[in-house]
Structures are given as C-alpha cells and as structure tokens.
Amino acid sequence: MNTQQPTTGTTQPYWSNCKPGDNDSQRYCQRNRDDLTYWISKLPNDNDTLLIAITTISTRTGLSKHMTERAFQGAAIMKLLPHLRNQVLTWGHLDMRYLAAIDDCLTGVAEEQLKEFDTALTWFFTPEYQDQTLPSITQMKAFIEQLKLKHCPGYGTTGTFIFKHLTIRQGNDGMADLTGVVTKEEGQLITTALDKTAKKYDIDRVDALIKILTEKINVTATLNYWTHDPTKPPTYLDGAGNLIFKETLFNNLPVKHQDLTGIEQEESEHYRPTKRLKTAVRLRDGICRFPDCNKPATTCDIDHVVEFGKNGGKTILSNLQCLCRTHHNLKTDGDLTIFMDHYGICHWHMPNGQVRITTPQGPQAHHPKAAWAQNWKTYRARPKTTDEAKKNFQQQTQEAKTKEESKKPTTPQQPSKDPHKTQPKKPPAPPPKKRKRQNPTTSTRPPKGFSNHNNHTPQWVKDLQNDIKQQQTTKKEKKTSEKDPFPEEPPF
Structure with missing residues (x-):
C-alpha cells in the first residue's frame, strides 16, 4: 500500500489527477481531502432523524437533498474502510462521487467482510506508474463485483432474476418509452442482434427491432465468451464484461472454441x-x-x-x-x-x-503488480499461531526429504535376499594391469654385432629365452601355493 503523498521531482508512481507541482491537480486533491473531512464530521448520530439531518445540511450548503444524502453515504462507508480512508486523506485522488459509488457496491456486504474489501480497494487505487490514469467508477464497480462473487456466499444466484422486467410507457405526444432490466449477457445478445440487422439493412436500432418482429428475419448473433479453462463455464463476455450469474445463455448456445495459444x-x-x-x-x-x-x-x-x-x-x-x-x-x-x-x-x-x-482492462490483461523481489515484510514474516508454525515446520521437513530423495541415483530393484541362506562370495575383481618397463636382460633383441635378417635367431638366444620363461612360471606357481583359499576367521 502506498499512502505517501508524492512531491515535486519524485520517482514514485502517482495518478494523473495528483500530479506533483501541478496547481490544478493539487487544488483538486486538496478539495477532495477537505470534503471527506467535512462530511465525516457532519455525519448524523445513530438516533438522529435522517430527513432532518439531510435538510439541515442541504439548507446551509445549498446542495440538493440527493447530493447531501450521497455525501453522507460516501463519508459513512469511509469510516468502515480505514486503510482506504487514510489513502484518500493522503492523496486526495477520490472525490465524493467515488466514495458514494463504493457505498452502493458494498450494500449488503457483512461488516466482518469489509476488512478484505478495504485491503483490496486500497490495492486497486494504488498506482503503478507516473501519470497513470485513475480507474473510472465503472471499472471500480466491475472490480468490486468480482470481489463480491469471490467473498460473499450466495451473491450472483438466480434469485436476482426477479428484478428483470420490460416496460412500455405510453406518452401524450404519440411516442412511447421502452425501459427494462435484463442481465448483461442478455443485453449484449439483444444489442448484437439489433446492430447486425441495422448494419445489414442500413437502418437504426428501432427499425431493426420492428423488422425482426414483423418480417421474422433470421439473425445470427455471435457472442465472444472467454474462460481460462475450457472445461469450466465462461467468466467474461466481450462487450458485457465479467459474468456474474451462474446460469447463463452460454449453456443453451452452440459453441465454437477458439484457442489463442501463441x-x-x-x-x-x-x-x-x-x-x-x-x-x-x-x-x-x-x-x-x-x-x-x-x-x-x-x-x-x-x-x-x-x-x-x-x-x-x-x-x-x-x-x-x-x-x-x-x-x-x-x-x-x-x-x-x-x-x-x-x-x-x-x-x-x-x-x-x-x-x-x-492500462488494459480485459481478462487477458497483464497485471504487473506481482512482486518479483522479496520485500522486508515477507522476509521477516512469522506465523501468528502455534498451529501455523507447526504446519510450516512439517512442510519444511517434507520439502527437505523430497529434496534429499531427488538427489539419490535411481538403481534397479534387487531381488530380496534370504537371511538364512548363505550367499556365495563374489571373487574380487582383478586389479588393473600395469604396464611394466621391460627388463633389458629379457629383451629378445640380439646383442650388437649380430644381425637378424630373415627372422633368423641364433640358438643360444632361444635357449636363454626359454630359461627366463621357465623361471617366471615357477615363481607364479610358488606364490599361488602359498595362498590359503579358506583363511581362518579372526578370533573375537
């Protein structure tokens, strides 16, 4: 979390609306800080009548009752999100519109879960680059929706479908007002079908809808879903964003998979x-x-x-x-x-x-906020409870055993030996042969003065060679006879 206000000439990241040294940015940020401090101080007590409190502040400030109520909502949720509140009071990057929208998104969330949302929103509103564009309220709402799906049991179920409706209200000027509430997936399907028909016949969406209803033309609308695992339901729809409800149109549509690998x-x-x-x-x-x-x-x-x-x-x-x-x-x-x-x-x-x-906002966007270097907090981290410490010690022991086993060479499995059966001793391996220097006396080369043409060796040289071979054979036989093939066992 980065809550230090940047100064002129700093190299740390900051939002574009908090540019150091820019008078317009600093004036805007100071106004946001002052507004949050003011509205927190004016929050009504628990037993105060809401309408009277809103009317009193509205009369003094000249704001409408709606704007006053929205300001109360934004200040109230900031009291429950201390980390985000400190960040806003330091940076001044969020105005009351953002804070009121946060309160709308967190409606129905249990108070014990707000700590997780506080940490996540503080991370979301921490910049990564200098002059980075502040996320819009729409992007913030999409982020909070994903948090609610992950941390709030029961959110995003089919029970919310009861709010869907389509209403046509007739006017006095010959026109009618068409309004309705559908899921994002259904809205994208309707929009795609109308736009494709309008483009084909060069008409607007209203005429396209009438043409589909009256002429019964066939329209093929292609929806681009995305999922990180082809075996699981999609989590994103191109044009609609992240999908919330578990039951979607995807289950009833013909699907053609497209792999984006490489x-x-x-x-x-x-x-x-x-x-x-x-x-x-x-x-x-x-x-x-x-x-x-x-x-x-x-x-x-x-x-x-x-x-x-x-x-x-x-x-x-x-x-x-x-x-x-x-x-x-x-x-x-x-x-x-x-x-x-x-x-x-x-x-x-x-x-x-x-x-x-x-920065890109799609499901396949790169998120460089992952820390590749170890920071001081993780370096000095220690378990908070005894159970966590015990679990860490066991994990370290298991990792050490696995590491040692991986170092051992893999050998073929030997047949089991019978302990009651005497195993024959293997003969020792013969020592490696050493190259001996030839004795000059045993050389077969004739002495100087004698010629050895046509491989003719004198008789006296042959006799000398035979005598030397016989002596060597006798010495070997004597050494072999002196060795005991069954030596006595040493006394114990």
Whole structure:
C-alpha cells in the first residue's frame, strides 16, 4: 500500500489527477481531502432523524437533498474502510462521487467482510506508474463485483432474476418509452442482434427491432465468451464484461472454441488483423484505450499504434489497440503520439506536454503488480499461531526429504535376499594391469654385432629365452601355493 503523498521531482508512481507541482491537480486533491473531512464530521448520530439531518445540511450548503444524502453515504462507508480512508486523506485522488459509488457496491456486504474489501480497494487505487490514469467508477464497480462473487456466499444466484422486467410507457405526444432490466449477457445478445440487422439493412436500432418482429428475419448473433479453462463455464463476455450469474445463455448456445495459444508471436502480412488477433486485442484491452474513455472494446476500431508499413509498424498483438471512432480519428489527425510496451500499457503524449498512462482492462490483461523481489515484510514474516508454525515446520521437513530423495541415483530393484541362506562370495575383481618397463636382460633383441635378417635367431638366444620363461612360471606357481583359499576367521 502506498499512502505517501508524492512531491515535486519524485520517482514514485502517482495518478494523473495528483500530479506533483501541478496547481490544478493539487487544488483538486486538496478539495477532495477537505470534503471527506467535512462530511465525516457532519455525519448524523445513530438516533438522529435522517430527513432532518439531510435538510439541515442541504439548507446551509445549498446542495440538493440527493447530493447531501450521497455525501453522507460516501463519508459513512469511509469510516468502515480505514486503510482506504487514510489513502484518500493522503492523496486526495477520490472525490465524493467515488466514495458514494463504493457505498452502493458494498450494500449488503457483512461488516466482518469489509476488512478484505478495504485491503483490496486500497490495492486497486494504488498506482503503478507516473501519470497513470485513475480507474473510472465503472471499472471500480466491475472490480468490486468480482470481489463480491469471490467473498460473499450466495451473491450472483438466480434469485436476482426477479428484478428483470420490460416496460412500455405510453406518452401524450404519440411516442412511447421502452425501459427494462435484463442481465448483461442478455443485453449484449439483444444489442448484437439489433446492430447486425441495422448494419445489414442500413437502418437504426428501432427499425431493426420492428423488422425482426414483423418480417421474422433470421439473425445470427455471435457472442465472444472467454474462460481460462475450457472445461469450466465462461467468466467474461466481450462487450458485457465479467459474468456474474451462474446460469447463463452460454449453456443453451452452440459453441465454437477458439484457442489463442501463441497469439503473441502471430503476425499478419496484411493491414487488417486476423480474427484471432482481433479477439486477442479485445480480450486484452476490454475498453477504449484513450484516457478516461470506457466504451467497450466490441464497439471500438482495431488501431495500429505505429502506422502500418512505416517505421516498422506491423500487424501484431503488441502493435494493436482498441480505440473508439472518435479517439481513433483524434489520433489519426496527428495531435497525439502514443507508445505501447509489450505488456499493452499505453503512454499518451498530449499536445501540452503531459503524459497519460492507460492500462488494459480485459481478462487477458497483464497485471504487473506481482512482486518479483522479496520485500522486508515477507522476509521477516512469522506465523501468528502455534498451529501455523507447526504446519510450516512439517512442510519444511517434507520439502527437505523430497529434496534429499531427488538427489539419490535411481538403481534397479534387487531381488530380496534370504537371511538364512548363505550367499556365495563374489571373487574380487582383478586389479588393473600395469604396464611394466621391460627388463633389458629379457629383451629378445640380439646383442650388437649380430644381425637378424630373415627372422633368423641364433640358438643360444632361444635357449636363454626359454630359461627366463621357465623361471617366471615357477615363481607364479610358488606364490599361488602359498595362498590359503579358506583363511581362518579372526578370533573375537
């Protein structure tokens, strides 16, 4: 957790709205700190009437009752999240809109679970880079939804389906108001079908809906799901985001699997990327990559960071990004320059010299917050209870045994020996033969002055050689006879 306020000339990360030395940023942050302190001090007591407390502050400040109530909600949840509160009072990066939205998302969460949410939200609002763009409220809500699915039993069940409805309210001007609540998955299916029909017949969504209902045309809507394990249900839908409910349309749809293994090395020779590349880019980015834009990746163009065919611009994953049509045209005009690293992190250089950093938000985005180096806390960590210490000692012992067994050479299994049966002794292995220096007296070379033409050896030399061989044979037989093949056992 990083709660130290950056100073001018610092190298530590900070959000773009907390830029050190920038008067506008510092004024905004100071206002957020003052607002949080003020609203915490004005929170009503437990026995106070809420309406009277809201009306009193609303009259004095000139704010509407709705804005006053939202401020109360944001200040109240901060009292239950001490780590995040200290971070906001130090940095001043979150205004009351964020705090009220956090209170909305944590409605119904047990108080004993708020400690986990406090730690997670503090991590979520800790920057990794300088001039990094602050996550939007929409991104924050999606993050909290995932936390609730993980830590809140019973959340995301089919019981929430009772809130679904579709209402048509007739107006006095000849028009009707169509409203409804559906799941994100159903909404993406309806949107995809309407947009595909509208594009095919060059009409708007309203006419497309009427055409589908009256002419009964066949529409095939393709939904791009994602899962880290093909054997498990999907957890993400392109255009809708993370899926919450367990029962989804995916269970009733024909499925065609697409493996993205090795997509990082795939390159297209053409300007337009392949379907696999398009899918990988959208699953990595999730939204438009321009700062503070939250349009889903399904509605965005696939843009080359470095222009195709110039300065090494290629159609590869590390040179592609999602941009909505507005920001795509803005980049094409040349007023902005952008650099994207191999993790998909975009560095936007604005005309006034400022730099804004945006990180990918899709399910396949790289999360570099993992610490590769050991910090002081983990280095000095110790178990809190005796049971934890016992478990750690047992684990260390087991790891040591496994390590020692891995060092032993693997030998074939020998047959079991009968302890009552005498095993014959194996004869000792013969010693290695040593090369002896030849004695000059045993040399078969004739003395000087004699010739050895045609392999003719004098008779006296042959007699001398036979005598030497006979002497050597006699010595060997004598040594063998002196050895006892069954020596006595030493006395005990």
